Amino acid sequence: MKATEPWLPYPAGSAASVVTKKAGSDGGYGVRDDGADSTRQGELQRQLSGRHLNFIAIGGTIGTGFFLSTGTALTKAGPAGCLISYVFVGTMLWSVMVCLGEMATYMPTAGAFSAYATRFVDPSLGFAVGWLYWFAWAITYALSLTASGLIIQYWNPDVNIGILIAVFWVAFTLINYLPVGIYGELEMWLSSLKVITIVGFIIFAICMAAGAGQEGVLGFKYWHDPGPFAEYLVEGATGKFVGFWAVIIQAAFAYQGAELVGVGAGEARDPGKTVPRAIRVTFWGIMALFVVSIWLMGMVVPSSDPNLLSGSSNASGSPLVIAAQRAGVKVLPDIINAVLLTAVLSAANSNVYSGSRVLVALAEDGQAPGIFKKTNARGIPIYAVGVTAAFGLLGFLNLSAEGSKVFNWLLNITAVAGLTTWGSTCLSHLYFMRALKAQGIDRSSLPYISRFQPYTAIYGLFFNILVALTQGFTVFMDWNTSDFFAAYISLILFAVCWAGHKLWYRQPGVRPEEADLVRGRYDSHEELAVAAGPV
Template sequence: MKPDEIWPAHPADFSSSGEEVGVVRETGIFGAGDEKGAKKGDGVASDADSAHAGELQRQLSGRHLNFIAIGGTIGTGFFLGTGTALVKAGPAGCLISYIFVGSILWSVMVCLGEMATYIPTAGAFSAYATRFVDDSLGFAVGWLYWFSWAITYALSLVAAGLIIQYWKEDVNLGIVIAVFWVVFTLVNYLPVGIYGELEMWLSSLKVITIVGFIIFAICIAAGVGDEGTLGFKYWHNPGAFNEYLVSGGVGQFVGFWAVLIQASVAYQGAELVGVGAGEARDPRKTVPQAIRVTFWGIMALFVVTMFLITMIVPSDDPNLLSDSSNASASPLVIAAHRAGVKVLPDIINAVLLTAVLSAANSNVYSGSRVLVALAEEGQAPAIFKRTNRWGIPVYSVAGTAVIGLFGFLNLSSSGGKVFNWLLNISGVAGLTNWAGTCLSHLFFMRALKAQGISRDQLPYKSRFQPYTAYYGLIMNVLVTLTQGFTVFINWSTSDFFAAYVSLILFVVLWAGHKAWYRQPMVDPAKADLVRGRYDSCGERSAVDGGV
């Protein structure tokens, strides 16, 4: 059987019955080629066709988009990772790192906002890179980003089991993974409106907990706890900046940069607003609002919480170095113990469980929509763009969820090592995606100019462009290249490959696709600015079938 018979060249090349509709392409496996014929009719898909051609239903409101992004961002890395960050950089260095990464996130979000409101499509990142920059770039970014969310699903399932072991140490980890895998895989087969409501309530619990902790921390800092009034006591002793790996001012900078990388991973997930844009109601209105609320909401929660943690927990507290995966390693719990509050650990552990389950829910959703986008651009099997009558991409959900079964590798020590290597791919994949988003925006603006379209016509127009996009691109590339810098201080070959395996994989995907298809970069005058675009009345563009 020919590759083209398995992997159709383009979403519009086949009708719902599987027959070609008058488009002939010169393609390889993934179908990136030139059209040799006309599309069926004028390209308007019928309702019957759309149910099988990858058209998702627009049932997500702005609040759904907000909480999907929040659910994917605030996880165990936020509740537990802030402790190790405080040890590495000290209170001032840690806080500056989180604020600095917030500025990078802002650049990514505003770039995404302009593109996602003009062309709202599911799994937008790979689609924008493919349409505006380079087909091979979209292929590499998309597949790496998909795998990062799919393998993070496995991590969330494992984390849920470890957190439950806080209450019952002899609980079988395999059973927990299996039960939650079935539950959250099935949840993602619900109509997207129901999924959005469920995710909103799961994420709300995390937000309420963080707000509660903020109030609690303010009271502790003001003197309610056993240690009396704290204020900025721990900024003076043990100090505002910590040395990390090397001594002196260089060591303080190394600590700052190490936390910068850690914060970059912690913030990842905020961009999921763009993943849900293809299923948003009235995206010209809801997407910009969701981007603003999501960014400022996450930024405020992260920075304020980090600031208060630096006030009530000293950076030399030995409990911060715990490698536990449950509530005992959380700075929130350490702060409660130091203040003499005994009931908080169980509450925080319950919230941690909610956090990872919410993240698991978002992981499958996000990964499946990225897979849909890849299929829409002809870079994944066409079966992944098929939907049922409720607009659920059933095969994409299944393809993403099955990677969650890698969580069972943790049942053996040798399998756990393999699993950790797979997880190393997910950390840098998000940074690669952020850089790709900023680069796509620069080429998006170039295409607008080449085709005579003013940026004033964009539904959402951000300030300081293109400088914002350049800033985000440069900083994301810099962080990506330096995220494993500690291996060069204390050299370890295995640690080097563990740190840079995702970057190596990205280069292999890009170079392999480029070598196979030998396609040039996208001509800005011919870039696709039509498919999936919403007109001024909020109607989906009929060209090429819409989303």
């Protein structure tokens, strides 16, 4: 008897048979041999451990944005304003992660965000969220490949970026066709280098603030001069608030990627245990690294340092390097540049993985061609990976001046994809709780229960919408039509996708008593063993 659900409660590929629950049946269990049916369409394999999920999310979050753009954040808001902004966005991320935790442990699905929006809220919302999120990762793959070439040019300006893009595209596309367990291991080691670098900077900055550098004891010197808050675009208190809000938007983009725990949940071993643990470790790990680093950057680098605004795409523009130069350490730029290279390669690795799994989720909900559900014997969605990876070739647009303009517009489309995903996750959780109540399922029976609901979800939903709507606010201070569309093209595209799907299919919103709380639901090993006997 073959299972009719797309999930596997045990790691696939083993010699043992696996017990799966028949969707829509009377609760009986069927036994299926993995080897006989390992190529079933839509069937991913549960090979990711908790540490894999942690580092997939950390690898997707800590990238060149952290190592480079934190410098511009410091100049916009000053050390105190920058720190408060990152802490505040951290609370937004927390609300998203705990909402995701409840749904992803109860119903671990690859590409979870679009699936939850489709099943609990509205199919049109799931369509818009899923396709925009997939497009964001597909285009970001091209960005990561291009950035790797620019970083390598720091050592050899004469190297051809086109060759580097081609080499890395082949390498990381092939990596994503390896078993997902191997992908998780590679991502773990690549991400570990970034974490080690940040921890090393924290230790270095503490020593520098204590007087180890050539500038003597710094302490909170730069919080007094040039001051804790910086003015941005306008003067006075208004300028300080503008700087604070500009960094909130920047921090929201910097934190994006932490939600990849939800993407990997569909391939996690024993998600009832590994996903909640991975969410806690990921959130607190990223939060601690970001907040402590931002706090120390404001202590060792003044917000008025002109090098922070260099706009360089390599190590020379990193606040970590600027701090080392001010301390008189000369070897650090090469080390940081090497870490930057590791960061973008790790991001490239995550881009294809996350994008392809979202495409699988869309296909399973009938919102993408069914061929994207097809997997090979190793559980890899071969066509979803191939189509997602193909977008990496758009990186070649940067080899010409006109092509780079097109590429930048494509990147603008992806800018708000993370915020729409975060917001839809909070909204989906509100509807998820409503469906549980309507169908008589006690929330206390969930594998993971978060605190302060539904207020946590409402908080996250409100501020994600607010930041998404105001992320291009500087356009209204100095109007430019081109800049307006560059800032809001992603929201316009999101609205078009939602409205187009709604008008074409005429599907109503999901009624709570009819929400799908069965398909993809995970039952623990113990429950399965009781029902079916020893495996």
